[in-house]
Amino acid sequence: xTGPHLNATRRSRELGQLxxxxxxxxxxGGGVTGCGTALDAASRGLSVALVEQADLAHGTSRWSSxxxxxxLRYLATGDVGLALxxxxxxxxxxxxxxxxLVRPLPMVIALGPxxxxxxxxxxxxxxxxxxxxxxxxxxxxxxxxxxxxxxxxETTRLLPAVRRDGLRGGLLNWDGQLEDDARLxxxxxxxxxSYGAKILTRTSxxxxxxxxxxxxxxxxxxxxxxxxxxxxxxxxxxxxxxxxETRLRPSKGVHVVLPAAVLGHPAAALTVPVPGERNRYVFAxxxxxxxxxxxxxxDPLDGPLPDVPVADEAEIAFLxxxxxxxxxxxxxxxxxxxxxxxxxxxxxxxxxxxADLSRRHAVVRGDDGLVTVLGGKLTTYRRMAQxxxxxxxxxxxxTASLPLVGxxxxxxxxxxxxxxxxxxxxxxxxxxxxxxxxxxxxxxEGVPVLGVxxxxxxxxxxxxxxxxxxxxxxxxxxxxxxxTSARAAAEEALQGGRAPVV
Ligand SMILES: Cc1cc2nc3c(=O)[nH]c(=O)nc-3n(C[C@H](O)[C@H](O)[C@H](O)COP(=O)(O)OP(=O)(O)OC[C@H]3O[C@@H](n4cnc5c(N)ncnc54)[C@H](O)[C@@H]3O)c2cc1C
Numbered sequence: 001x002t003g004p005h006l007n008a009t010r011r012s013r014e015l016g017q018l019x020x021x022x023x024x025x026x027x028x029g030g031g032v033t034g035c036g037t038a039l040d041a042a043s044r045g046l047s048v049a050l051v052e053q054a055d056l057a058h059g060t061s062r063w064s065s066x067x068x069x070x071x072l073r074y075l076a077t078g079d080v081g082l083a084l085x086x087x088x089x090x091x092x093x094x095x096x097x098x099x100x101l102v103r104p105l106p107m108v109i110a111l112g113p114x115x116x117x118x119x120x121x122x123x124x125x126x127x128x129x130x131x132x133x134x135x136x137x138x139x140x141x142x143x144x145x146x147x148x149x150x151x152x153x154e155t156t157r158l159l160p161a162v163r164r165d166g167l168r169g170g171l172l173n174w175d176g177q178l179e180d181d182a183r184l185x186x187x188x189x190x191x192x193x194s195y196g197a198k199i200l201t202r203t204s205x206x207x208x209x210x211x212x213x214x215x216x217x218x219x220x221x222x223x224x225x226x227x228x229x230x231x232x233x234x235x236x237x238x239x240x241x242x243x244x245e246t247r248l249r250p251s252k253g254v255h256v257v258l259p260a261a262v263l264g265h266p267a268a269a270l271t272v273p274v275p276g277e278r279n280r281y282v283f284a285x286x287x288x289x290x291x292x293x294x295x296x297x298x299d300p301l302d303g304p305l306p307d308v309p310v311a312d313e314a315e316i317a318f319l320x321x322x323x324x325x326x327x328x329x330x331x332x333x334x335x336x337x338x339x340x341x342x343x344x345x346x347x348x349x350x351x352x353x354x355a356d357l358s359r360r361h362a363v364v365r366g367d368d369g370l371v372t373v374l375g376g377k378l379t380t381y382r383r384m385a386q387x388x389x390x391x392x393x394x395x396x397x398x399t400a401s402l403p404l405v406g407x408x409x410x411x412x413x414x415x416x417x418x419x420x421x422x423x424x425x426x427x428x429x430x431x432x433x434x435x436x437x438x439x440x441x442x443x444x445e446g447v448p449v450l451g452v453x454x455x456x457x458x459x460x461x462x463x464x465x466x467x468x469x470x471x472x473x474x475x476x477x478x479x480x481x482x483x484t485s486a487r488a489a490a491e492e493a494l495q496g497g498r499a500p501v502v
Contacts, residue, residue: 030199107283110272158267202218243370269286360375
């Protein structure tokens with residue numbers, strides 16, 4: 001299925017139409033939760049508009065670890081219900097909803113001197129219980145292989161940089177990994193648009209209640225009051241700005257980006273326990289384009305929330321030092337080629353560390369009728385959306401059997417990189433180079449992104465600025481040097497994309 005084209009022309013047309021109608025559902029927030037909600041409501045036959053103050057995936061949804069979890073860590077805290085929900089959602093994403101964007105990821109805990117045999121045994125048991133959840137969730141063995149203990153030789157083959165002295169082998173487990181979290185959000189938004197949803201970026205809700213909102217067009221500064229039969233606040237960590245009664249406990253998480261060569265091009269994720277902590281790990285996750293993402297911190301964020309949080313030096317040092325404990329050679333600051341930080345929209349609950357707070361979600365209706373969806377995580381966005389829309393209509397939810405754009409289709413031949421990122425739409429993206437084959441080349445020296453990707457971002461994926469292209473349609477901003485060297489190409493694609501392209 002070729003999805004609908006989101007672009008500047010469509011945005012201004014639909015923004016104008018919005019003032020003249022009453023939509024069934026107005027969704028505020030263009031992260032995974034808001035876009036998932038827009039798709040759920042539109043696919044049940046409701047008229048929907050979604051407004052996002054900046055760009056699709058501008059908030060937390062682009063800063064995740066990109067894991068589609070089976071919920072193993074929730075088992076460790078005894079929350080079997082949440083673990084099972086995660087395992088079910090993981091299975092749906094990998095088999096029906098977005099199999100083109102989620103792949104199986106081998107993850108290894110190296111049994112080195114830092115992991116005593118008792119702790120190793122507990123992890124092994126946890127992996128096996130996780131595998132039972134996989135079975136209950138009906139995710140086939142072919143999608144996620146069985147966990148197993150692996151030899152020293154296999155551990156060092158998968159993880160060439162792992163620390164050798166005292167190594168007794170490893171514990172191998174499988175989970176889901178997203179190609180790119182921002183791509184999932186864009187695919188959700190475009191699939192929602194294919195059911196008629198209006199997707200309006202650079203449009204913020206200044207205020208909202210159960211029957212409408214005041215919107216500001218961030219490109220012109222113009223404000224408009226719009227009416228809706230229901231309004232959903234899906235603004236994540238910023239939810240209390242529209243719903244002040246909301247109780248959130250935001251928590252900051254940081255990753256650093258390393259060239260895969262520094263870790264010998266690992267074929268699996270390496271998981272290293274945080275010394276002195278139970279059930280907390282630092283992991284090095286292999287990513288395409290020769291990168292490894294190392295995460296993760298989890299610390300309460302007090303005071304006003306930044307629009308875009310950044311990693312500080314102490315957080316970067318913590319990640320490098322903890323991961324180095326599991327490596328043959330320690331990492332240094334000069335190995336880092338980029339870093340990023342996000343804010344988890346956690347539900348306020350018991351006191352204590354944010355790392356221990358539940359990742360459950362809640363749907364809350366305010367006195368003014370505004371429906372706010374809170375908490376949760378990327379893996380369970382579909383279930384969150386279902387729970388929200390269930391409060392608005394009796395029509396049954398359809399999203400468990402609904403593939404996103406790119407998930408199914410003829411899959412005509414196209415460069416492997418495009419198939420990995422665009423699935424069945426890869427040949428449509430490649431076709432943009434028909435008149436200019438140079439568009440199938442990298443946009444700058446040493447940068448993996450092809451010219452057609454930038455153009456497709458402008459023509460079909462609603463990118464309105466160079467930052468939209470560099471930070472969210474492609475992830476060139478993961479590496480500081482790529483971001484700088486590709487900027488001119490992004491500006492050029494914006495100019496080219498505004499001209500009619502056949
Ligand atoms: C470091 C980190 C790692 C994580 N890793 C994982 C992981 O591996 N797997 C997993 O399942 N989960 C993970 N999570 C959790 C997951 O990323 C979040 O739960 C999820 O992305 C939240 O999505 P959201 O749509 O609710 O919020 P957001 O993505 O923040 O979206 C909210 C949007 O609302 C917009 N907005 C705010 N105010 C307004 C307004 N007034 N008008 C219009 N728009 C507005 C914002 O610009 C933003 O785009 C991680 C979280 C963090 C922080």
